[in-house]
Amino acid sequence: MDIRLDGISHSYDTFEVMRDISLDISSGQIVCIVGPSGCGKSTLLRFIGGLERPQSGQVLQLGDPPEGCLNPLTYIFQDFALLPWRSVSGNVSLVLEDHGIKGSAARKIIEDVLARTKLSDFAKALPKQLSGGMKQRVAIARALAVNPAVMLMDEPLSALDSQTRELLMDDLIDLWTRQPFTAVYVTHNLAEAVRLGHRVVVLSRRPGRIREIVEIEKPLNQREFGDPDLDKAQKHLWQLMRDEARAADAELINV
Amino acid sequence: MSDVSLGKSVAFRGGGFAPKPHRWVGVLVFISLILFAEWGTRTGWISALTLPKPSDVLQTFQELYDSGLLFKHLAPSLSRLIVGAAIGASIGISVGILIGLFSYIRSGLVPLVAAIFPIPKIALLPLFVIWFGIGEGSKYALIAFGTFTPTVVATYGAVDNVDRTLIRMGQSFGLSWWSIVRKIVLPGAMPGILSGLRISLAIAIILLVAAEMLGAEYGIGAYILEAGSLYDLERLFAGVVILSLLGVLVSAVIGLVERRLLGWRT
Numbered sequence: 001m002d003i004r005l006d007g008i009s010h011s012y013d014t015f016e017v018m019r020d021i022s023l024d025i026s027s028g029q030i031v032c033i034v035g036p037s038g039c040g041k042s043t044l045l046r047f048i049g050g051l052e053r054p055q056s057g058q059v060l061q062l063g064d065p066p067e068g069c070l071n072p073l074t075y076i077f078q079d080f081a082l083l084p085w086r087s088v089s090g091n092v093s094l095v096l097e098d099h100g101i102k103g104s105a106a107r108k109i110i111e112d113v114l115a116r117t118k119l120s121d122f123a124k125a126l127p128k129q130l131s132g133g134m135k136q137r138v139a140i141a142r143a144l145a146v147n148p149a150v151m152l153m154d155e156p157l158s159a160l161d162s163q164t165r166e167l168l169m170d171d172l173i174d175l176w177t178r179q180p181f182t183a184v185y186v187t188h189n190l191a192e193a194v195r196l197g198h199r200v201v202v203l204s205r206r207p208g209r210i211r212e213i214v215e216i217e218k219p220l221n222q223r224e225f226g227d228p229d230l231d232k233a234q235k236h237l238w239q240l241m242r243d244e245a246r247a248a249d250a251e252l253i254n255v
Numbered sequence: 256m257s258d259v260s261l262g263k264s265v266a267f268r269g270g271g272f273a274p275k276p277h278r279w280v281g282v283l284v285f286i287s288l289i290l291f292a293e294w295g296t297r298t299g300w301i302s303a304l305t306l307p308k309p310s311d312v313l314q315t316f317q318e319l320y321d322s323g324l325l326f327k328h329l330a331p332s333l334s335r336l337i338v339g340a341a342i343g344a345s346i347g348i349s350v351g352i353l354i355g356l357f358s359y360i361r362s363g364l365v366p367l368v369a370a371i372f373p374i375p376k377i378a379l380l381p382l383f384v385i386w387f388g389i390g391e392g393s394k395y396a397l398i399a400f401g402t403f404t405p406t407v408v409a410t411y412g413a414v415d416n417v418d419r420t421l422i423r424m425g426q427s428f429g430l431s432w433w434s435i436v437r438k439i440v441l442p443g444a445m446p447g448i449l450s451g452l453r454i455s456l457a458i459a460i461i462l463l464v465a466a467e468m469l470g471a472e473y474g475i476g477a478y479i480l481e482a483g484s485l486y487d488l489e490r491l492f493a494g495v496v497i498l499s500l501l502g503v504l505v506s507a508v509i510g511l512v513e514r515r516l517l518g519w520r521t
Contacts, residue, residue, distance in 0.1 A: 049427055071429050081424035085442045085519040094438060095428040128521045146428065 001063045001072065001149040001182070002026050008047060008057035010040070011207075017043055018208035021057070023201060025150065028180040030220075032193040035203030035211075036241060036248035041186045042154055044208070048184060049073040049152045065149040070099050074148035078155040080135040082127045082142075089114065089123040092142045099146075113141040116175065133164035137171065144175075151183040157192060166225060169195050177221045190237045194230045195223055202240050205248040212240055307488040312496065315489040329497070332463055332475040335391065336501075339398025339466075340459040347403045347455070348448060351410020355444070356436070361411070368407050376401045377465040384469060394466035401462040402455040409451020410444065417443035446520065449513050456505045460498055475501075 003025040010017045018040040025031050033041050046052040048059055050073065065072040082091050092110045096102075101109065114120045117137040127135055136156060143151055157165045169192065175181070187193055193200045200214040216233055223230055289309045295301035296308040319325045354361045354368075376397055383393040383400075417440050425435040467476030475497050482490035 051423060051427060073427075075424070075427045077420060077424060079420055081420050083421060083439065083442070095430070098428075098430050098434050126519050128519060
């Protein structure tokens with residue numbers, strides 16, 4: 001299943017957030033969206049998953065979601081959004097219960113996704129007992145449980161320290177290599193974008209428009225920390241963004 | 256570096272502002288107050304009309320227990336308290352959740368609740384007698400009405416405080432409205448609801464005495480009122496002590512429920 005953004009524009013009252021964004025997200029690819037703060041990256045992601053409605057333009061699903069897909073467009077949030085009163089396996093089972101998956105069928109899915117995110121030993125733990133990196137892995141496990149067609153990741157690693165971030169990026173690459181998934185990955189961190197993105201979409205500052213789309217050819221599993229090719233790509237992205245970021249930083253906030 | 260005498264040690268200025276619980280201190284305060292009253296009444300420094308002797312109150316309590324009257328008074332009071340508070344709290348929680356979730360219900364009912372809240376419910380007792388009769392009905396109604404308003408206010412405040420990102424998460428996974436309310440809103444609001452119940456159940460105990468002012472033969476409230484009108488301070492205090500103990504018991508039960516239901520809190 002592919003996603004097409006068709007001429008999306010949006011403003012809050014008289015405040016224009018984004019203008020005429022058109023983009024194709026093809027299946028099996030990770031598309032990273034980067035841009036200066038306030039350019040509407042997270043808003044764009046909420047449009048894609050239907051949590052908010054753009055003023056003009058539309059988001060299209062091309063083709064049908066694959067079989068066994070419970071929730072085609074599935075988010076991973078920056079602040080994890082785990083229910084603190086449910087255990088790790090309870091948080092995963094939450095998203096299965098509404099689809100009538102209970103008992104042994106649910107247990108099978110939960111065991112599988114917890115094994116894929118290396119959480120099998122923590123099934124009974126409560127979120128308060130987990131580190132930030134483990135919480136986000138629970139959220140990833142929960143997303144995998146509904147077998148999504150497209151994962152919508154809203155700065156998923158931004159609340160974590162830099163070492164945990166590296167480890168989780170490796171985990172994501174492992175997951176993708178074993179079973180390629182489609183993802184839209186919003187981040188302000190260019191290192192994440194060049195590590196995980198097949199394509200990196202650079203947005204301009206407000207009103208957000210697509211400035212450039214950078215393709216990164218190197219296969220995901222060959223990208224490593226401190227890779228010279230990636231450094232070059234990252235430098236290129238930063239050059240595109242630097243002046244915009246500076247101008248965005250100097251703006252008054254009136255949301 | 257190694258010569259300690261060269262430097263001046265940095266004065267400690269942190270600490271404090273973090274009260275810790277010390278169980279026995281509370282008990283100590285109770286005991287010393289009672290001992291002080293006992294000493295004052297025995298030496299005659301406090302007159303018998305000002306305060307009864309604590310040991311006499313204890314003796315009255317003992318007599319009450321021995322005669323079997325204690326449970327004759329306690330049983331109807333407890334059933335009034337439980338039935339009345341259960342009705343008031345359950346309607347209060349439901350209305351509070353509706354106010355927390357629906358704009359029209361909120362706009363319509365919040366001013367109404369604000370108007371009802373400050374009415375002294377005791378003043379409405381004659382009205383309740385006309386509506387629900389002189390029997391148990393009016394007593395249930397008074398206690399229920401008194402518990403209802405604080406529960407509503409606490410509940411909708413608690414629903415407002417439920418983390419919106421969790422609700423968005425529920426929507427993004429396609430959970431049904433009812434699932435979101437049951438599995439996200441309700442547990443998320445539970446801490447606020449329980450701390451509201453602490454207040455409303457204390458109010459229920461206060462109203463118990465008021466409810467037994469009219470047409471109650473037995474009951475702690477009736478017992479206290481009778482003692483009061485006879486100026487029998489020992490019996491009055493014995494009754495008051497029972498109400499206090501009831502309050503401590505209710506608060507302990509809520510503490511227990513909190514520890515069981517809210518273990519997930521950090």
